Amino acid sequence: MADELLMGAYICKGCGIGDRLDCGRLETTATRDGKAKFAKSHDFLCSAEGVAMIQADIDAGETNHLIIGACSRRAKVEAFNFQNVTLSRANLREGVIWVRPDTDDARETTQEMADDYIRMACAESKFMKLPKGSGEQPLNKNILVVGGGITGMTAAIEASKAGYPAFIIEKSGQLGGVMAQLNKRVATKSPYAEPEDTTVDALIAAVEADSKITVHLNATVTKTSGAPGRFSVDISTESGATTNLSIGAIVQASGMKQYDANQLTEFAYDKSDNVVTQLELEAMAKAANGGPIKRKDGKEVNSVVFVQCAGQRSDKEGHLPYCSGFCCTASIKQAMYFKDQNPGVDTVIMYDDLRTPGAGGEDFYRSGQKKGVIFTKSSVSTIDASGADLTINFHDKILNEDQSMSADLVVLATGQVPNSGPDPYAVPMELEDDASAEDKQAAADAHEVAIGVDSILNLDYRQGTDLPHLKHGFTDSHFICFPYETRRTGIYSAGPVRRPMDSMQASVDATGAAMKAILEIESAAKGAAAHPRSGDLSFPSFRIEGCTQCKRCTVECPFGAINEDAKGYPQYNESRCRRCGTCMGACPVRVISFENYSVDSIGQQIKNVDIPEEFDEKPRILVLACENDAYPALDMAAQNKLEYSAFARIVPVRCLGSVNTIWLTDALNSGYDGVILMGCQKGDDYQCHFVKGSEMAHYRMSKIADTLKTLNLEEERVATYEVAITDVERTAQLINDMAETVEKIGMSPFKF
Amino acid sequence: MSNLNNQMVNKYRNDFLKEVEANVEEGDWVKMCMQCGVCAGSCPMGPYWDHPPQEIFMMIRAGKREEVLSSTSMWMCTSCYNCIARCPRELPITHIMHGLAHYGKRLGIAPKNQPTLKFSQKFWENLMTNGRVNELKLGITLYFIDGFVQGIKNALAASGIGLGMFKAKRLDPMEILGGHSVKDKSGLKAMIKKAQEIEEARISGNQ
Amino acid sequence: MTDVVATNETILVVGGGVSGMTTALEAAEAGKQVILVEKRPYVGGRITQLYKYFPKLCFPTCGLEINQRRTKQNPNVTVLTMAEVTSLTGSEGNYSATVKISPRYVNENCTACGACEDAVEAEFDNEYNYGLDKHKGAYRPHRMAYPERYVIDPAMIGTADADKAKAACKFDAINLEMQEETVELKVGAVVYATGWRPYDANKIQPYGYDRYKNVITSVEFERMNDPMGPTGGKILRPSDGKEAKDIAFIQCAGSRDRNYLKHCSRICCMATLKQTTYATDADAKSTVYYIDIRAIDRFEDFYQKVQKDENVKFIKSKVANITEDRETGNPILNGVDTEGYNRYATPHELVVLAVGMEPSLDASTLPEGISINEHGFIENDGTNGGIFAAGCASDALDVNRAVQSATACALKAIQVVNRVAGSEG
Amino acid sequence: MAKEYSYYPGCSSQKGASGSNLQRSLNSVLDVLDIKLNDIPDWNCCSASIGYSGGGELPRLALSARNIALSEKHNPGQEIVASCAACWLATRETKERLEHSEAMRSGAEEALKEAHLEISKEMPKVRHMTEVLIEDIGFEGMKEKVVKPLEGIKIAGYVGCQTNRPFGINGESFENPMYLDKMVEAMGAESIPTYEKKVACCGGALAFSEPQKSQALVKGIIEAAYDNGADMIVTPCPVCQMNVEIYQDQINATYGTKFHIPVTYYSTLMAVAYGKNAKEAALDGQVIKAKKLEDIANK
Secondary structure (H helix, E strand, O other): OOOOOOEEEEEEOOOOHHHHOOHHHHHHHHHHHOOOOEEEEEOOOOOHHHHHHHHHHHHOOOOOEEEEEEOOOOOOOOOOOOOOOEEEEEEOOOOOHHHOOOOHHHHHHHHHHHHHHHHHHHHHHHOOOOOOOOOOOOOOOOEEEEOOEHHHHHHHHHHHHOOOOEEEEOOOOOOEHHHHHOOOEOOOOOOOOOOEOOOHHHHHHHHHHOOOEEEEOOEEEEEEEOOOOOEEEEEEEOOOOEEEEEEOEEEEOOOEEEOOHHHOHHHOOOOOOOEEEHHHHHHHHHHHOOOOOEOOOOOEOOEEEEEOOOOOOOOOOOOOOOOOOOHHHHHHHHHHHHHHHOOOOEEEEEEOOOOOOHHHHHHHHHHHHHOOOEEEEEEEEEEEOOOOOEEEEEEEOOOOEEEEEEEOEEEEOOOEEEOOOOOOOOOOOOOOOOOOHHHHHHHHHHHHHHOOOOOOOOEOOOOOOOOOEEEOOEEOOEOOOEOOOOOOOOEEEOHHHOOOOOHHHHHHHHHHHHHHHHHHHHHHHHOOOOOOOOOOOOOOEEOHHHOOOOOHHHHHOOOOOOEEOOOOOEEOOHHHOOOOOHHHHHOOOOOEEEOOEOHHHHHHHHHOOOOOOHHHOOOOEEEEEEOOOHHHHHHHHHHOOOOOOOOEEEEEEOOHHHOOHHHHHHHHHOOOOEEEEEEOOOOOOOOOOOOOHHHHHHHHHOOHHHHHHHOOOOHHHEEEEEOOOOOHHHHHHHHHHHHHHHHHHOOOOOOO | OHHHHHHHHHHHOOOHHHHHHHHOOOHHHHHHOOOOOHHHHHOOOHHHOOOOHHHHHHHHHOOOHHHHHOOOHHHHOOOOOHHHHHOOOOOOHHHHHHHHHHHHHHOOOOOOOOHHHHHHHHHHHHHHHHOOOOHHHHHHHHHOOOOHHHHHHHHHHHHHHHHHHHHOOOOOHHHHHOOOOOOOHHHHHHHHHHHHHHHHHHHHHOO | OOOOOOOOOEEEEEOOEHHHHHHHHHHHHOOOEEEEEOOOOOOEHHHHHOOOOOOOOOOHHHHHHHHHHHHHHOOOEEEEOOEEEEEEEEEOOEEEEEEEEOOOOEOOOOOOOOHHHHHOOOEEEOHHHOOOOEEEOEEOOOOOOOOOOOEEOHHHOOOHHHHHHHHHOOOOOEOOOOOOEEEEEEEOEEEEOOOEEEOOHHHOHHHOOOOOOOEEEHHHHHHHHOOOOOOOOOOEOOOOOOEOOEEEEEEEEOOOOOOOOOOOOOHHHHHHHHHHHHHHHOOOEEEEEEOOOOOOHHHHHHHHHHHOOOOEEEEEOOOOEEEEOOOOOOEEEEEEEOOOOEEEEEEOOEEEEEEOEEEOOOHHHOOOOOOEOOOOOEOOOOOOOOEEEOHHHOOOOOHHHHHHHHHHHHHHHHHHHHHHHHHHO | OOEEEEEEOOHHHOOOOOOHHHHHHHHHHHHHOOEEEEEOOOOOOOOOOOOOOOOOHHHHHHHHHHHHHHHHHHOOOOOEEEOOHHHHHHHHHHHHHHHHOHHHHHHHHHHHHHOOOOOOOOOOOEEEHHHHHHHHHHHHHHHHOOOOOOOOOEEEEOOOOOOOOOOOOOOOOOOOOOHHHHHHHHOOOEEOOOOOOOOOOOOHHHOOOOHHHHHHHHHHHHHHHHHOOOOEEEEOOHHHHHHHHHOHHHHHHHHOOOOOOOEEEHHHHHHHHOOOOOOOOOHHHOOOOOHHHHHHHHO
């Protein structure tokens, strides 16, 4: 593509735009104010013919920067999809005519709205370059799998089957993980009636037979540096030997450990050998090898009680607040161990809610009942181990009475604890400039405490050594729509480290994680972004001469994508970057930019809006809206023909986190009367697709007050909101509210 | 009979569920209950049950032998089959209730003077005499079930009914002289006797 | 005529709900050719009809927006809407699928300007809102419906209204002569993401969904709570349009029951817990009648949160039957609270049946020998050749598990077409 | 050519017994519909799901097994039909139980030997009279024979328990079956499809032992019929018919109600609609006279 800037503006007259707006004038605006090389109108721009017209201009070398004044950037995407040119869209339909009444009084302000959007699109176009990707990393198909349990092995096998070599790093001396300790697994196939083989041996055999899979036993990851497509990973064995691997993407399958039953003193786990955990029972069942299961003292077990939710689903100190999900079916399976060997053994499962979901779960529950396993809805208060046998004291919730029964053995369903590394954000690392040395020290200490656990990945990242946690130590992800999106690009957790799960789910999860690893490998090689801006070739670069090494960008990046070099300058890692622009928003000296999204590409749009004289009584309200949620909501408000103020000028942003305060100060200085920021919900149930972007923006805006004071402007002129994609009426309302506010407090004095 | 009861106590020790599975009609199903309570809520006589079926199943699992077998609850069953129709686990609850009632009676620990127990017993005896039910005799025996005086009261209270039925030719006074009957009484009796022997053997045969 | 390029290195995804979209997009972004076949006129499936997701109470359309953007900008995905796979034959690496495409009567010229909708009078039951309201004969199924194109209801064809619609379109986007067509596709791997349908509540006779106006289903309740839904986000009683302030939720309505669906539908407990928050937001009281609350794994947090809400009551009981108070139109729930045997006959203003998930897979379209269990789900047991089941075609799953399953299926399908590519070159 | 069935009349249908009017009216109807019933010779009582105190499981099953065996012996190849709900239920249940449980089957066979009887592997199908009418004749077929449509009579169709559960009529709901209403409509009368007590239990089994409890249930059934503006109640079940009809005075005495509503059999309706006279329709068997039907019958 020619470097010369050739801006061509195309105005669509369809969908009523032609009837409502003076398109001739829009063309003039584009060429005169917007400095477009030419401007054309068309009755039906998205038609085959209209598109052909544009393509012809491109082919003829007439233009390489397109400005399309038509519908919303979210509409007709396929039609306006041109290669090797930049595209700016002026939203004349959803953004102008659909939100304004078709009246004579409204006509003038509506036209002004449209003119501004054309100016803005031209300004954006002028400051946009065509992104090409950095080519920072090659195609590296190697996948590192941390953990050699059923999850890790499955991930490796599935990746290998698709042609991607896998390297399994297993801490212990053999593969198999927790599953290898199991006697049998819960039924995974119809009719879901009998315990099944764990398949661990088969998996190990498959791994060993697979030429594309390399296994490192007794090994840990001692250093991970680089980025997707070019990870450099040090593997160290107990012997001290270190291997370096060049890796494309990583699957963390570090699994789970058993909850420490010693904390359950009320259940006498610490007092009696006859109170065991589920995992310990598996060992006993294996030892019995089909024969009667014996207690440690050699006595054959003739009666066994299973205590569900032991130390789980409880807010008691040291207990697990969550449900481990797998224990109900696991206990049913274990009761079957006894029943299948000798139907005469009494097996009682004491549960509160029996959680055997799905098709298989309920069948397996019924199968347990058929075999004579007894289910008692109850809460176990204590277990008395003073006698030869155990006495279980419980409250029968159905008969509503306290009872006690004796048993040879008690099995505690104690659940899973994820094997996560330390949470980088256990203590917030963002420290204000003005934080005292003591505060910083305190925070640092607290951080040390919080990260007492061993690291799994030893990431050589500015923001900590491991995957961030979401809750209860499970690794973070937007776990409904995009469950694999951790906050470290190219590193995907799978299995019980991500959420409590059984082995069947873990296998599915492992396959999914392998898919994501492969996808990231392919994207990185193209220099394309991963979710949610998948395919985006733009990446952040910075002017080193301007940089003050303030570290804001390296600290605030939600994905820990940016490192610091020895001098404290940021080191960008394209393939770790999600292209949200939070770094750009963070930079006080505005040296960070993307080819097609920069301080200028937005700033100039703001500057190019026509600001009428104060006495014209035509205020200007700047709306910076998240492109994924707030902007669609505004589109839908337009579809529903909701009206909002003709004085609003809406600029979609990748994420509110990318909003640099300079845009606001510039806007206010140049006479805007109000500014609205619309981002996504933040906090635990964050909806921000860049996790922290919206939160950062709110944090920064909380500081804007000072700026306003220095300009002695009213605080109400700037408002920041959490807006959901469903806030269709609300978004329009927020704009109108600001218009009212401005009317109340008067026009900005800064109009020149 | 109650020595059979003792035999059973000794035989099954504390495992009442096993006893029920072995000796009670359809008792095998008890373990399949998931305590949803739909049966309890569906019973037209519900309010009169000390323990609704689902609770009885839980009591069986909890080994509450005496409480269950001597309960009046099962005798409240009207055989309307609502419970069976609605049970999500297809338990034949009606039959289990009949079975428990019968088993309690067989062991001699069913509640004394339970009216339905008596009626049920009379009904059986009545049909055993001729192989068919003689409604008049059944009626009369029932009126005197609680003794002569009460019987007269009952009879008087019901006389209107008897009269109405008589007028409607639906109560035949001639029945008192024998009335309907199967021809092959002996065959029928022999058959029932045999059936009873087999059942006895099955239950005490478990000894 | 729709012409679709497909080879045995192409992946066919049947069903364009959240699972199908996920499989299709993961595979397409990894560079594979994908054809996504969706029965409805738009992608997104059932999640487009949900107001909020549990447990975050965030909005499904938020994730949908991203997936639709991914679809719009990815040339590797071909989306066929109003299309159904009527038969599938062949074997791994070499399947041929017959796809029936119903006429939309609107072509790609459509700009979704809405002129046709304004022009027509005729209205039809709105399936998107489970028939709680009507849509015009020319309509856009919902505000974010993609492809961003209108639909003409077939029932309107041949009426004067249809001509009005055609006349109103400035872009010649309406073609009333459009016919049903059939295309044959050669593909290497097939992922079934056919999803689920709500169990037919009419069959749950004891609850009288067919007899009592104020007994509704959980999916209808979900639509009611959407501010853009049929009641503008208000919880209104069908009988008298009054706001319901005392709402009962009946769990396992059609699930865990040999009379209906034997399996546990997994999502209903969480869906109900979520819906009690709608009720609380509307100053209504909730009573949840349940057998077991299956708020599995991390969802337990949400259960505990709801338990702390004094507007929500939990009763461990499968409701026996529902009768109706003729005066008030209040459904009366009859049953026994099994925790200590307490009999109840409690009137509520509105009853919501947490209806189960029934797989909407039509097994007859599959080749012989595919593992389908007694509940109607396809089992990915490794014996199905190049055919895989994603999301609720494989089991009753919530959204995040469906997405995991769908992501896994993308890799399974990629393995197949990679093998084909390998063997062929 | 008449359809032939092996018929199990049951105790209440006997001459001079509580359900004799069912039998009589039914006979007049079947003769119109050209259906021939061959009584099972020497049939015995089924113990009607109440004999369980005295009779154990196997003895009770044996009773019905005997009837089945007799039917197979004397009416070979014919389906067994019963008009009494209890009889039908006991017999059909026995068939299924013996087919599902080897133990029960061998026990029953051994017992039957004592009476020199036996049952075959595939026992005959056991059907309810209404099943025969609905499935073999059909609502249209029933309607065709109507000569005196029962115009102007509003009838609450009371199905009761055992005709409906656990087997019921194929394709009908346990909670709200429609077939009785359809039969009423077919006879030209007005039905009440929304009658809430359609399948409620009348407590018939406890009528003698727990009269108060049973009558409390009957009260609800009659009340609902009045609330729906019914002129009369119709039922297929002899126990229901008797229980709902004959205790109305006692109920009135207990609750101060003024119940006086006729309760007839579907067969009574049909007989009248088919032009039979009051006697043939067994209207003389009513304890509470069904005036409106009598008027039509005497026309």
